[in-house]
Amino acid sequence: GENVEQHPSTLSVQEGDSAVIKCTYSDSASNYFPWYKQELGKRPQLIIDIRSNVGEKKDQRIAVTLNKTAKHFSLHITETQPEDSAVYFCAASRDNYGQNFVFGPGTRLSVLP
Amino acid sequence: DTGVSQDPRHKITKRGQNVTFRCDPISEHNRLYWYRQTLGQGPEFLTYFQNEAQLEKSRLLSDRFSAERPKGSFSTLEIQRTEQGDSAMYLCASSLGDSENEKLFFGSGTQLSVL
Numbered sequence: 001g002e003n004v005e006q007h008p009s010t011l012s013v014q015e016g017d018s019a020v021i022k023c024t025y026s027d028s029a030s031n032y033f034p035w036y037k038q039e040l041g042k043r044p045q046l047i048i049d050i051r052s053n054v055g056e057k058k059d060q061r062i063a064v065t066l067n068k069t070a071k072h073f074s075l076h077i078t079e080t081q082p083e084d085s086a087v088y089f090c091a092a093s094r095d096n097y098g099q100n101f102v103f104g105p106g107t108r109l110s111v112l113p
Numbered sequence: 114d115t116g117v118s119q120d121p122r123h124k125i126t127k128r129g130q131n132v133t134f135r136c137d138p139i140s141e142h143n144r145l146y147w148y149r150q151t152l153g154q155g156p157e158f159l160t161y162f163q164n165e166a167q168l169e170k171s172r173l174l175s176d177r178f179s180a181e182r183p184k185g186s187f188s189t190l191e192i193q194r195t196e197q198g199d200s201a202m203y204l205c206a207s208s209l210g211d212s213e214n215e216k217l218f219f220g221s222g223t224q225l226s227v228l
Contacts, residue, residue: 006155032215043117043204043219044156089155093215101146101217103155 002027004092006104013080014112021107023090024072030092033066033073034101039086047088048075080111115139117220119205125226126195133191134223138207145188146217147180148204149173156204162188163210195227 003026013019025033034049050057050064050073057064061080066073077084090104118137126132138145143164148156159178160170164185174180177195182188192199202222208215 004155034215034217036219043221046216046218049216091155091217101156101158103148103157105155106153 002030002092002094002102004090004102004104006090006107008107009105010108010110012110012112015080015082017080019075019077019080019084019109019111021075021088021090021109022072023074023092023104024070025092025102026071027092027094028068028071029094032093033064034091034093035062035064035075036089036091036103037086038089038106044089077109080109082111082113085109085111117205117207117218119203119220119223121223122221123224123226125228127228128195128197130195131191131193132195132225133189134203134205134225136188136190136205136220138187138205139218140186141209142207142218143185143210144208145182146206146208147188147190148206148219150202150204150222159190192225195225197227200225200227 006023031052036044037047038044048062048064061078063076087106087108089106091101093101120135146161147159150156158171160180162182177193180190202224204222205220206217208217
């Protein structure tokens with residue numbers, strides 16, 4: 001089955017700096033890669049996603065890049081703000097009949113003012 | 114609020130008791146998922162439904178766990194003879210079920226504590 005690894009497990013950056021979180025996956029059939037943000041005590045919320053036919057996607061300060069050959073994808077947050085502090089999860093999904101999402105273990109991002 | 118809703122938000126029970134959680138997905142969503150999340154970990158897949166059919170179950174789902182989605186709308190997750198290791202956040206999520214729209218939307222979860 002699919003296995004998703006995520007690095008780093010914790011990340012601290014100064015406000016205004018950029019943050020990068022990296023994930024690798026094992027199943028070459030995976031074709032959908034979302035990122036979720038989870039604040040303490042709240043539900044995971046989808047912040048950006050990318051399909052395997054696209055190499056990069058951007059939404060304001062957030063971007064995701066995908067390297068299918070290497071089976072890794074990354075989340076980039078620019079101009080970080082204190083409200084970006086949260087746990088970020090990547091996930092990988094394959095588009096088959098028996099479909100499920102496999103999540104990475106998460107990265108705790110702290111943006112220091 | 115037209116998002117995914119879960120009930121109850123918190124459940125405290127004694128070991129050996131049975132508990133049941135409910136999830137109401139976004140109304141037009143065909144797929145419904147159950148996940149379990151422990152502190153400091155990502156959500157772990159338990160099972161998912163396409164309409165009323167339970168299509169996939171994780172090996173994590175022991176025979177003490179059962180899930181239903183009788184009319185393809187709300188779902189229930191029952192845990193029988195609870196154990197302390199069952200303590201976790203149980204998250205429900207739903208999606209449209211269209212391969213071009215696999216965005217998964219989560220509920221706020223049910224936090225289970227087994228004493």
